[in-house]
Amino acid sequence: MRRLAAVAATSFLAACTPPAPPPPPPTDPYDAKQMDLKPVPAKLTAERHKGAFAEGASLSLGAELKPLDPSPVKTVRLDTTHKIIEIAPGVKFSAWTFGGQVPGPTVRARVGDKIRFSMTNRSDEPVAAPAVTAAPMMHSMDFHAAMVSPQDKYRSIAPGQTIEFEFTLNYPGVFMYHCGTPMILEHIASGMYGAVIVEPRNGYPTKADREYVVIQSEFYAKPDREKRKVDGVPLYVLDGDNLRKAAPNYTVFNGTHNGMVKNPLAAKAGERVRLFVLNVGPSKTSSFHIVGTIFDRAWIDGNPDNQFRGMQTVLLGSSNSAIVEFMIPEEGSYIMVDHHFANASQGAIGLVSTATKPAANELEHHNMPASATPTEPDAVAGKLAFESKCLACHSVGEGRKLGPDLAGVTKRHSSAWLARWLKEPEKMLATDADAKALLKEYNNIPMPNQSLSDAEIRQYLKYFEWIDQQPAGAVKAQSGGH
C-alpha cells in the first residue's frame, strides 16, 4: 500500500513538473539585428596622403596571404595612382591603380571587424614616367564587402582630395573592390580593383596549410597612337573599342600574363591548399579549374555557408568569387587555368607546384615566354598568338615536332611564301613544290588552315623575323606534354 502511494505520488509529481523548455531557435548568423548598419558619414578633405600608396596591417600585396590581423578595427589606406605596369613581356600598359599596383592589395578581416578606410586621389602626382601616364582624373572606391550608402561613401573625388569612411563587415566572403567613377568599365579595365577577404566570425571550418589569393582580370591593350615609349619599349594604352566589344587581348591571373607559371604558388605533397579566387572581369566569366586535383570544398562567393563538395570547376561571373580547397596528392605542378580555353590562351594560367622552381619544360608549358622577348607591338602579338596556337606542333630552337622547328624559317622561305602558306596552306599543298616537299618530310601531316587575318599573318611574320634576328639559340619555345 505504501509502495502504491509512493508510485502515485511520483506520478503526480511528474505530471506537475513543467515540461522542459523548447530548445531555443537556431540563431541566424545573418540576423540584421546583429549587424552594424549605422556607419558614420564619409569625410572629404583636401589633405593629401604622402609616402606609400598603401598602408595597413591587414593588407597583403601579393598572392601569398598574411594571417588575419587580430585587431577588430582595420585601418586601410589605398591611394589612387596612375602608373605604367608590365602585363606581359614587352607590354608596358598605362594603368590606373589602387595602392600603386594591379590588382590592388588584398584586405583581410573577419565578420564584425570595422574597416576604417581612407584614400587620396594621387593621380596627379608625378611618377617615374610622368609623360606617358594617363592625365589625372576623378576616382572613387566601391567596396562590395560594405553595406553603406553609395551616395555618401562611393563619391568620386578630384585629384588631391582625400575621402575617409568606415564600415563594419557583416557577411563572410571574398569581395571585389573597384573604382566606381564613370566610365566604370574603363576604370576597372585600367586596373582599379582588388579583393577584400572576410572570414566568418569564428574562422573557417577547415584548416589549410597554404593560403593564396588569385584574381582573374582582362586587359584591353593597344599600342599608343602617338608611339610613345617606356624604357625603350612601346607604350600600350586602353583599347576602348575592344573594351566595349568585350574582346580582351590578355586575360590574366594576378595582373600578369602567365605570371604564376614563372613564379608558381608553393605547396608540398599532402598539403591542403586554400585559394581565394576572384574574377573581376570586367566582362568575361571564368571557369576556374586546377589540372590534377579536385576541389574538396568550394565556397561560392567565399562564404562557407555556400558549400559544394568534390567540384572540378567553379564558374565565376564578373565580381563573383569562391574559396576552393584541395589536396596536393603527390609531387608535381598543378595547373590553374580558366577552362574557357580562349581565356587561358590569353594568359590565364598558373601553377601550384611542389618544386621551388618549375622545370624548363614546365616553364615553356602553356605559352610561357622564352628568355628573350620582342618589344615591337606586332611581334609581341605574333609571339603570344604563336605560343597559344602553334606550340603543339612547332618549336622554336628545340628541334622538329609534328611540324618544322621555326627557328630560321624566314631564312628558308621568303616573306611572301610564308604569308601565302599561313593564309591558304591547302592551296599551297596542291600547287607549290616546296609545300609538297614539306608535307612529305613531315609524314603527310598537313599544316591546318588557321583562318588567319592579314593582320595576324603580319604579326606572325614579324615574330618569326624577330626570332631570326636574335643570336642563334637565344630564343627557345616548346610546349609541355599537357
Place this chain on the structure above:
Amino acid sequence: MRVAVAAAGLLLAFRAFACGYCVEDKIASTYDHAVVVGALERKHHIAFFHIDGSLPAGADARRTLERLAESAAGVDKASARVSVDTATLSFAFDPRRTSLDAAHKAVERKLAPRGLSLMPLRVMERAADLKTVAR
C-alpha cells in the same frame, strides 16, 4: 493645387540635385585636369553644370556646345567641356571679370536657342575643393 505644384517642383528639384553620387560622377565626366590646373594657376574658377534639355549626340554637336559656352563673356577659351552621356557642362572663368552667376546666365543665353538650360552643381575655386553652389 498650389501645394501640389510646389510638391511637384520639390520632387523635380530632388531628381536633379539630391544625388551627390551622381553629381560627382557628372563632374568626373567633364573633369579635365589640364583645364583645372591651368585655370587655378591663373586664379580662375571652374564651374560644373547639369544641362537640362534634349542634347544632340555626336562629337560635332558636343564641340558646338563647347564653342557656344566659350563665346560667352568671361568664359576662358578652350576650357569648356561637355559630356552628352551625363548631360554635364564645365568651364573655367575669371572671377575678377565675371561672377559665377553672371557666367552661368551668359552661357545659358547662348544655349537657350537650342532649348537648353543649366543648373549649377559645383564650383572649384581652389585645388581639391569642389564647393556646392548656393542656390
